[in-house]
Amino acid sequence: MTTTTPATTPTTTPKEKTGEKTALADSWRVVVLNDPVNLMSYVVLVFRKLFGFDETTARRHMLEVHERGRSVVWRGVREQAEAYAYALHEWHLTAILERNETD
């Protein structure tokens, strides 16, 4: 997410700093939360449909939701994260957005 590589760029211009800050501020996670109702096969299908996951990846995220209560299914800019959260809601899955502090 950074615009410069510190090892090769010992000094950072104000412009570069701004770019880095903006990129971090725009990084969000879409997190799907567990519910005791929706079928595992249904959740796998929704993940495949909305995120284009293959069966194995969709199943891994579904099991993470089931076993840990949550799974990060997408990371990126806020606007797209909102669109994914809306789509998940349309399929009656519980999704929240979290600012990505680690990227």
Next chain:
Amino acid sequence: MKRIEVKLSLSAVAPLLDIIKTAAGSLAWSLAVALPDFARDGEWRDVWARPLLESQNTGLAQLLGLFDSDFFKTGVIAFDEENATSLLRACAAVRLQVRAQFLTALPDAVMETGAVDPVTLDDGTRKALMCHLFLATMQEVIIRHLGNSILEG
């Protein structure tokens, strides 16, 4: 177009329809899943809640439409590539509402594992649980036979 017809036992399913209709009625003005915090107020609520509710109600109407007068003559319901997505979602919405409205006595762990003996439940809870399981079976049939169509659609 791929079409799946399922023949149901009228005597088994008819008693569950009251629960489905009641749950669907409760969802006429409220979403099956609460909006995320950021979308609960002001402009956000209008942008999210209204179209989500419209989409939810469209699905619920299709689900209830399966159990029309023809169903009571034939016992047959049909899924196809056009209604599969709406029905799948509507089943999810009604199952969530049935759980919230009629199955509060059952802990989440029981709901997830299905490890409950229906004989130990009171009549109302047992009927709601049967409805919950019936809708899950509908979802499984749709996913098994029309899942690929939904993914490609």
